[in-house]
Amino acid sequence: MTYCLGISTQAGLVIAADSRTNAGVDNVSTYRKLFDFSHPGDRVLLLCTSGNLSMTQAVINSLSKDLKVGADVNLHNLPSLHEVARYVGDKVRQIHDRDAEWLKKAGIDYNCSLLLGGQIRGEDPELFLVYSEGNSIQATVETPFLQIGETKYGKPILDRTITYETPLEAAAKCAILSLDSTMKSNISVGPPINVVLYQRDSFEIRHQLTLEPRDPYLTKVGKIWAEALRKAFDDVPDVDWTRSPNPEQY
Amino acid sequence: MTYCLGISTQAGLVIAADSRTNAGVDNVSTYRKLFDFSHPGDRVLLLCTSGNLSMTQAVINSLSKDLKVGADVNLHNLPSLHEVARYVGDKVRQIHDRDAEWLKKAGIDYNCSLLLGGQIRGEDPELFLVYSEGNSIQATVETPFLQIGETKYGKPILDRTITYETPLEAAAKCAILSLDSTMKSNISVGPPINVVLYQRDSFEIRHQLTLEPRDPYLTKVGKIWAEALRKAFDDVPDVDWTRSPNPEQY
Numbered sequence: 001m002t003y004c005l006g007i008s009t010q011a012g013l014v015i016a017a018d019s020r021t022n023a024g025v026d027n028v029s030t031y032r033k034l035f036d037f038s039h040p041g042d043r044v045l046l047l048c049t050s051g052n053l054s055m056t057q058a059v060i061n062s063l064s065k066d067l068k069v070g071a072d073v074n075l076h077n078l079p080s081l082h083e084v085a086r087y088v089g090d091k092v093r094q095i096h097d098r099d100a101e102w103l104k105k106a107g108i109d110y111n112c113s114l115l116l117g118g119q120i121r122g123e124d125p126e127l128f129l130v131y132s133e134g135n136s137i138q139a140t141v142e143t144p145f146l147q148i149g150e151t152k153y154g155k156p157i158l159d160r161t162i163t164y165e166t167p168l169e170a171a172a173k174c175a176i177l178s179l180d181s182t183m184k185s186n187i188s189v190g191p192p193i194n195v196v197l198y199q200r201d202s203f204e205i206r207h208q209l210t211l212e213p214r215d216p217y218l219t220k221v222g223k224i225w226a227e228a229l230r231k232a233f234d235d236v237p238d239v240d241w242t243r244s245p246n247p248e249q250y
Numbered sequence: 251m252t253y254c255l256g257i258s259t260q261a262g263l264v265i266a267a268d269s270r271t272n273a274g275v276d277n278v279s280t281y282r283k284l285f286d287f288s289h290p291g292d293r294v295l296l297l298c299t300s301g302n303l304s305m306t307q308a309v310i311n312s313l314s315k316d317l318k319v320g321a322d323v324n325l326h327n328l329p330s331l332h333e334v335a336r337y338v339g340d341k342v343r344q345i346h347d348r349d350a351e352w353l354k355k356a357g358i359d360y361n362c363s364l365l366l367g368g369q370i371r372g373e374d375p376e377l378f379l380v381y382s383e384g385n386s387i388q389a390t391v392e393t394p395f396l397q398i399g400e401t402k403y404g405k406p407i408l409d410r411t412i413t414y415e416t417p418l419e420a421a422a423k424c425a426i427l428s429l430d431s432t433m434k435s436n437i438s439v440g441p442p443i444n445v446v447l448y449q450r451d452s453f454e455i456r457h458q459l460t461l462e463p464r465d466p467y468l469t470k471v472g473k474i475w476a477e478a479l480r481k482a483f484d485d486v487p488d489v490d491w492t493r494s495p496n497p498e499q500y
Contacts, residue, residue, distance in 0.1 A: 152402035207491040228482030235478045241457040
């Protein structure tokens with residue numbers, strides 16, 4: 001399984017991903033799922049992948065190849081992130097056309113989805129989710145985060161914490177806690193964790209981190225968060241079983 | 251959708267359920283999903299249902315009918331909760347045999363699952379999850395809670411808080427927070443919430459509560475929890491992007 005998330009605030013972007021891949025519980029591996037296709041000074045482009053590994057690797061390879069050979073259309077010459085999202089979606093469709101029938105015959109899940117975050121000079125920072133069908137949606141002021149993969153365990157903390165106004169440092173912390181919650185409840189999501197913080201209009205990545213399995217920051221955060229949660233839990237009053245039905249009592 | 255959970259600790263049981271049922275987003279209704287089949291003094295039996303409403307109602311009706319007509323085998327004469335779980339599973343299979351083919355033809359999800367918690371005199375309190383196929387699993391000292399329906403949003407708080415040694419009052423509070431988290435992330439799970447706390451060896455229900463949509467306790471708990479979480483979040487240190495790779499630093 002996989003868990004990747006992107007947060008798009010007024011101050012920039014945070015993108016984070018785990019690195020655990022499994023084909024059954026007896027075949028667990030580590031694959032990086034966060035890819036940096038930036039061209040510093042002109043554009044920052046980050047991609048996260050989820051789903052069938054052969055399909056996502058084929059998409060990433062195809063995007064890299066277009067860059068390498070200087071194809072007419074590539075990640076570094078498209079003028080907007082919206083067009084980049086369409087171009088990535090087209091790649092997904094091409095791989096589908098080639099492989100999906102065969103995978104379907106074998107009963108193998110051939111879906112994949114991607115997060116695309118970044119900023120191109122002259123544009124605002126943006127965050128897209130490219131679906132398995134090649135179409136995409138975009139994060140907005142009202143819904144500033146997008147997730148792919150095992151999304152549910154890590155969503156409550158995002159729902160409670162993230163708004164478009166959240167400072168980037170808080171968003172990065174929240175992304176790590178969201179991953180921490182997911183790793184606690186689903187062992188098929190695991191470290192190393194890749195986190196990138198991108199400051200609006202900087203057009204280069206200045207903050208990135210790989211948190212290894214026993215990384216001291218990850219351990220420390222997990223511990224402090226668990227303690228703080230326990231304290232928060234204690235602060236909530238016990239159920240009042242004998243309370244009167246009169247709401248004014250409270 | 252539905253979310254029900256049961257917690258089985260050394261001190262007794264907590265069972266909680268929401269009441270929202272939907273057939274598409276344009277057809278949302280309120281149905282109680284927690285049923286009390288206790289025979290005070292002899293046994294406490296609580297059932298929660300999740301899944302296809304026509305199937306779970308048919309199961310509950312069939313169980314009630316057996317009680318009413320004094321069937322040879324019924325909820326009040328089986329000697330152990332394990333046998334009650336098998337009996338409930340048999341009912342699920344009967345309804346499946348009758349209806350599943352027709353629902354399948356129409357492309358309707360015909361699965362259902364149930365939580366069964368309680369205590370029969372001479373036995374320990376126990377908690378079972380009866381699957382759609384009629385088989386069941388049981389909560390244990392190592393895994394003292396079971397969930398059905400929309401389980402993921404509410405699991406992190408249980409994972410972090412509940413052990414077999416957790417006091418019952420804390421377990422009840424945790425059940426409500428688990429439901430609160432789920433309702434926040436999935437609008438198809440909603441109040442009224444039914445909560446029951448059962449004290450081991452009391453053989454009767456002394457603590458139960460129905461929390462209506464704007465119940466002041468629910469509102470208060472939701473608010474205090476949100477504030478406490480925000481404080482907990484603030485307690486976690488920001489990411490140290492410049493930290494040395496030397497673990498001893500921490």
